[in-house]
């Protein structure tokens with residue numbers, strides 16, 4: 787009987803300490819939080835196109851971003867066609883009066899546009915961009931927000947592209963999420979500024 791009680795007590799102790807350890811380790815190494823902290827903008831890519839299933843996972847995460855009143859005002863154009871990707875890169879560079887590749891060689895670009903008629907379109911589209919960037923990192927891909935989507939899709943060439951793609955409506959370009967396999971180590975993040983967070987307690 788004595789041995790039975792000791793055995794039960796030991797088993798209970800081990801179970802409790804395992805549960806505590808599990809909670810503790812979840813707090814210390816929460817995968818989502820770690821992913822948010824370790825995502826970095828990648829500015830060098832291999833030529834290899836990411837598998838469609840991976841892109842689909844990233845795109846799905848994009849569609850689950852919160853939107854004002856659940857409006858789902860953004861749309862995402864997933865460009866893997868090299869000719870179209872190169873054209874978007876040229877138009878983007880043209881906004882800056884440059885002729886380099888602002889997409890850093892990334893083979894694919896996920897263009898986020900949002901419906902200007904929705905009062906929260908800019909916030910909605912930006913959150914979609916955030917989800918895409920973080921989801922890319924979560925599945926082992928590199929990504930970077932490339933700006934000037936507004937200028938590109940407000941231009942006659944950009945408008946013609948939207949028409950070609952069958953997209954009707956008053957859409958504003960929010961951002962380009964370039965995506966692919968990194969050809970560089972993720973750079974170290976800048977230290978966070980001291981007064982980033984203000985607690986009012």
Ligand SMILES: Cc1cc2nc3c(=O)[nH]c(=O)nc-3n(C[C@H](O)[C@H](O)[C@H](O)COP(=O)(O)O)c2cc1C
Nearest residue numbers: 825826827828829888930931932933934961973975
């Ligand atoms: C609105 C916005 C526009 C950006 N535009 C560009 C861009 O055109 N080209 C680029 O190389 N990076 C661009 N970035 C990436 C930022 O430079 C990058 O997020 C920043 O330097 C912090 O680095 P991290 O993403 O690695 O944390 C943009 C980011 C945001 C949020």
